[in-house]
Amino acid sequence: MKTLRLTSSDRAILLNLRFFSRLPRPAQEAILEGATVSTHEAHDTLFRQDDPIDNVLVVLSGLVRLYRLGKDGREADVAVFQKGELIGVNAMFLDRRATANVQAAEPSIVARLESAKLRQLAAEDTGVAQALLELLCHHGKMAEDCLAEDRLLTAPQRVANYILSHCPIGTESFSFRLPFQKSVLAGKLGLAPEALSRAFSTLRRSGVVVKGRVIEIRDRQALEQF
Amino acid sequence: MKTLRLTSSDRAILLNLRFFSRLPRPAQEAILEGATVSTHEAHDTLFRQDDPIDNVLVVLSGLVRLYRLGKDGREADVAVFQKGELIGVNAMFLDRRATANVQAAEPSIVARLESAKLRQLAAEDTGVAQALLELLCHHGKMAEDCLAEDRLLTAPQRVANYILSHCPIGTESFSFRLPFQKSVLAGKLGLAPEALSRAFSTLRRSGVVVKGRVIEIRDRQALEQF
DNA sequence: CGCTTGTTTGAAGTACATCAACTAGGGTGG
DNA sequence: CCACCCTAGTTGATGTACTTCAAACAAGCG
Numbered sequence: 001m002k003t004l005r006l007t008s009s010d011r012a013i014l015l016n017l018r019f020f021s022r023l024p025r026p027a028q029e030a031i032l033e034g035a036t037v038s039t040h041e042a043h044d045t046l047f048r049q050d051d052p053i054d055n056v057l058v059v060l061s062g063l064v065r066l067y068r069l070g071k072d073g074r075e076a077d078v079a080v081f082q083k084g085e086l087i088g089v090n091a092m093f094l095d096r097r098a099t100a101n102v103q104a105a106e107p108s109i110v111a112r113l114e115s116a117k118l119r120q121l122a123a124e125d126t127g128v129a130q131a132l133l134e135l136l137c138h139h140g141k142m143a144e145d146c147l148a149e150d151r152l153l154t155a156p157q158r159v160a161n162y163i164l165s166h167c168p169i170g171t172e173s174f175s176f177r178l179p180f181q182k183s184v185l186a187g188k189l190g191l192a193p194e195a196l197s198r199a200f201s202t203l204r205r206s207g208v209v210v211k212g213r214v215i216e217i218r219d220r221q222a223l224e225q226f
Numbered sequence: 227m228k229t230l231r232l233t234s235s236d237r238a239i240l241l242n243l244r245f246f247s248r249l250p251r252p253a254q255e256a257i258l259e260g261a262t263v264s265t266h267e268a269h270d271t272l273f274r275q276d277d278p279i280d281n282v283l284v285v286l287s288g289l290v291r292l293y294r295l296g297k298d299g300r301e302a303d304v305a306v307f308q309k310g311e312l313i314g315v316n317a318m319f320l321d322r323r324a325t326a327n328v329q330a331a332e333p334s335i336v337a338r339l340e341s342a343k344l345r346q347l348a349a350e351d352t353g354v355a356q357a358l359l360e361l362l363c364h365h366g367k368m369a370e371d372c373l374a375e376d377r378l379l380t381a382p383q384r385v386a387n388y389i390l391s392h393c394p395i396g397t398e399s400f401s402f403r404l405p406f407q408k409s410v411l412a413g414k415l416g417l418a419p420e421a422l423s424r425a426f427s428t429l430r431r432s433g434v435v436v437k438g439r440v441i442e443i444r445d446r447q448a449l450e451q452f
Numbered sequence: 453c454g455c456t457t458g459t460t461t462g463a464a465g466t467a468c469a470t471c472a473a474c475t476a477g478g479g480t481g482g
Numbered sequence: 483c484c485a486c487c488c489t490a491g492t493t494g495a496t497g498t499a500c501t502t503c504a505a506a507c508a509a510g511c512g
Contacts, residue, residue: 079370094360094363094367099370123356137320150373
């Protein structure tokens with residue numbers, strides 16, 4: 001891991017995020033001022049569960065995975081963050097400890113904001129607080145969706161759902177590229193990699209063609225009712 | 227369902243909540259001013275998924291269950307709220323629609339706060355925003371815990387966890403009363419009622435005695451390593 | 453006492469995990 | 483350019499945890 005200062009392109013990425021773009025200008029400056037950047041290899045661990053943490057991370061490139069460990073050493077993903085997503089906002093307002101292990105799932109670059117500064121800004125400026133509130137509500141909804149999916153859907157249904165969520169409405173056929181390894185998708189969906197593989201082959205009968213990371217949907221209807 | 231004004235004891239309950247007690251006095255008044263109360267029979271539906279919703283609910287007594295429906299009509303609980311908990315905070319800052327079905331799981335009384343008012347206060351007063359931020363982070367952590375439990379633990383382990391979470395630290399043996407029907411606990415843990423029942427009987431071998439709603443722990447050690 | 457509702461138990465089925473073997477790409481070094 | 487290796491992914495066989503359906507049982511409450 002190497003730690004650096006923000007480049008101007010890093011700044012540009014940050015300022016374009018939904019979260020940042022809603023902040024008042026002075027708050028933007030204040031946050032960026034103390035920010036640093038770090039680069040990580042795949043499988044690097046950024047934090048371990050319960051580590052004290054006084055940064056909020058922003059993924060600038062790559063992929064960061066949050067997972068918890070079972071007593072038997074098994075890993076369960078609780079979230080996967082892509083470019084532009086914020087990590088560790090919850091911890092900032094709770095006990096300031098990581099609620100999960102944080103790991104780079106591929107070579108990644110993350111910005112590190114100072115939680116203390118962000119907390120202070122939120123306490124002084126309702127605009128900042130507002131942006132955080134919206135972000136947290138969005139996270140909350142995602143989590144609820146995820147729990148409901150886990151409890152209601154079978155593996156092929158979860159995969160179908162994922163595919164459909166990347167498929168613009170109103171299109172009958174479509175194709176896109178997975179933004180990460182299949183094993184990461186498996187973790188995100190709460191499946192073993194083998195189960196994901198089998199789910200894909202089940203969906204082939206409903207017009208889903210998978211070649212490498214490219215997924216092609218031939219019959220949207222069939223997928224939706226799966 | 228009957229709608230009423232707040233009684234003074236309702237006001238007292240609300241003002242004692244962690245959330246309310248952190249609010250500045252004028253904000254408390256402003257919120258209580260527009261609040262109403264409604265009573266519900268068991269199984270009453272308060273909202274259906276996607277209903278527009280412009281209240282935040284507070285459970286004053288009883289139990290309120292949030293669940294989503296699968297395509298086949300199966301129900302999956304996403305949260306269960308007891309006395310003193312707030313419902314619908316996420317929706318307030320998103321699209322203002324219910325993210326799940328909301329149902330009284332037993333005869334219940336809920337206060338209804340005006341989301342518009344609360345939103346306005348949060349936009350004007352960082353104290354209010356702060357209280358909401360902490361609340362949402364807490365919700366977020368709960369959701370993450372829940373997802374991780376679902377993915378890492380077997381049914382008996384989840385039940386053991388639940389029991390331990392109600393067992394004061396440092397006590398070797400202990401007993402407490404379930405705050406709701408077993409079928410509700412089953413839903414909360416993502417299990418069929420039968421699975422919960424079987425989990426209890428598995429745990430009997432580890433010193434858990436269940437009589438009606440009363441649960442007795444004879445050997446905390448055994449439970450912890452389950 | 454009998455009815456309703458909640459819980460337990462049993463038997464059968466299903467979905468997913470796990471383990472192991474095999475296959476396909478994607479570099480690397482010769 | 484090919485042989486090799488390493489990793490990611492697939493496929494098969496087996497085990498297991500939970501669901502589902504059905505029936506027995508218990509507990510309130512009229």
